[in-house]
Amino acid sequence: MAPTDDPQVSAVEELTEPTGDAAAMAVAPELMAQTLGEYVRAWVAKVRGGDAGALPVIAGLIIISVLFQSLNSKFLTAGNLVNLLIQSAVYMLLAMSEVYVLLLGEIDLSSGFVAGLGGVVMAELMKQGTDWPWWLAVVAGLLVTAAIGALHGTLITRIGLPSFVVTLAGLLGWQGVMLLVLGQGGVVPIGDKVINNITSGQLSVTASWIVMLAIVAVYCARAWLRDSRRRGSGLVAPPVSLTVLRMVGALVAGVVVVLICNTDRGINTPIKGLPWVVLLVLAVLAAWTFLLGRTTFGRYVYAIGGNPEAARRAGVSLPRIRTLCFALASFTAGIAGIVYASRLRSVSTSIDGGTLVLYAVAAAVIGGTSLFGGRGKAANAVLGGLVIGAIDNGMGLQGYSAYVRFIVTALVLLAAVTIDALTRRGRTAR
């Protein structure tokens, strides 16, 4: 952790004036480039330097799509793609939950069963006899999960227990609590329309377009205002062409998603429109992106992941930020649990939180979150969740048994972790 450089390396480096490549590799290209051409060149240098960003994920998604499409022509149909989005939502949310702790260099193995417990609490409160309104049940479920996370965080930071052990205990313990609440072989069906519609309901065709355009417009306005303000005040800013390119990219992505979702995917009755769960995932993504990227809390999370001692000396309260991260992680897991319950229209003792959490960690790491802390974004988790969802979905279409899915997912995870470790080595070996 101590950044005392090898004197030899430093000496050599200084003699050969910083000619660029060494420094440019690690620098985000938009910070250096004045024109689009320069940007592309800087980006290529960065990728060559080992920091590929979202590139492996996108390449992975393309390979997976081509592979499964050639195996089964149903894979790239609108119906299956929307189904894939809905299936992936749970992985995306769980992966975003994992990002909070991975950024600290910690891990949360309990999030699968914490998610399950969140869903169970909600379902138990809504079932006949208790009859809480859906929103109150949701709030209660999320409060319970957040409290569980705060408890994990407190044990880890105040007593100094390793997060691995505390959350491993959580993996077992919260599964036990979940079984206790549900009772022997218990199944609690969910009758509430709002909850079930999270995953099985959708916006109307027109509303889908309006909402998508509104989201893209807000994104573009923010990007444009920020970049032009930076350019205006002479700060490090991307070229105009790049800003425009990003805005066009957002628009194209939005149009493609809505076109797919607005294609009739019903079997007997027509089903069209953007599933509600997509909006839910986008909302969580936006909130967590803001929290991690634009607030002091987020800045401290990255600082602790990068160098806890530096953060401590800067006056950051490590226990407070760490505990908050565990609470937020479990809170996000709770949202995933509610989505999961919505998809199954019930909660039962068969929730496999162990597999879920492994998929969540895999999704976060595949998306580009570092297991060593300090690097990663909520958006990475969403992309990674899509990869895991696509593998799961594609193999399901092929009718492969569980063992094949597990082995393939494990191999993909190993590949992602290898990329992470190699990137890290490339960065430290200056």
Next chain:
Amino acid sequence: MAATAATPLLRLEKITKSFGPVQALIDVDLDVPVGQVTALVGDNGAGKSTLIKAIAGIYPADGGRILWAGRPVHIRHPRDAAALGIETVYQDLALADNLDIVQNMFLGREVTRHWALDEEDMERKARDTLASLRVTTVRSIRQPVASLSGGQRQSVAIAKAVLWNSKLVIMDEPTAALGVAQTRNVLDLVRRLADQGLAVLMVSHNMNDVFEVSDRVAVMFLGRMAACRPASELDVATVVDIMTTGTSTRLNNEGDRGAN
């Protein structure tokens, strides 16, 4: 510099500190005037680190007085030191590799507006500070610290200390682990801080560095202040004598509080 030496920014009087039975500091006197670089030298275990940690509030002194601009103060916590305008650059620099230069410089003291970080304001201030210190070798102040060379990191750590309107900057071995050219850059930077009117206290092992940038040299020996004089009155051989034996035959024995 007679005017500034009359009331030094920081004056230590009979500072003592012990860790159990070990007396780490014994009646240490030291003046640190503004606009000058005061070098603090001594062999391993002479008490240099303990002394700067006492000033920085990490190991508060057991006894003695600390005068800040002539006024007695108590420094019991790093916060107290920061409130007075004392910033310390430790040897390990304490920079987060994954954060960029601006983020590191503002770590713990971020500027916010409407609940969000005001990146533009921070970037502007960081840029101005770096420019005023003529730290120009970095390609972009938005590049992660991981991509910087050792000398650049040291410069960023120093700029971070200066950013906060600090009046006294303490540096612990700023040139250790640096190459020749980088050492040059960092020493120039140290000199510039003093020329801009800051008080600088620099711990160093390297006599070349000490005589290159310091106006005053304070030599510690076994927890005591063995000598504290203008650099012009000392030379390497004398300082080494004092470091190793506590005194030197080459030294004309006048009062040891800075006579300049």
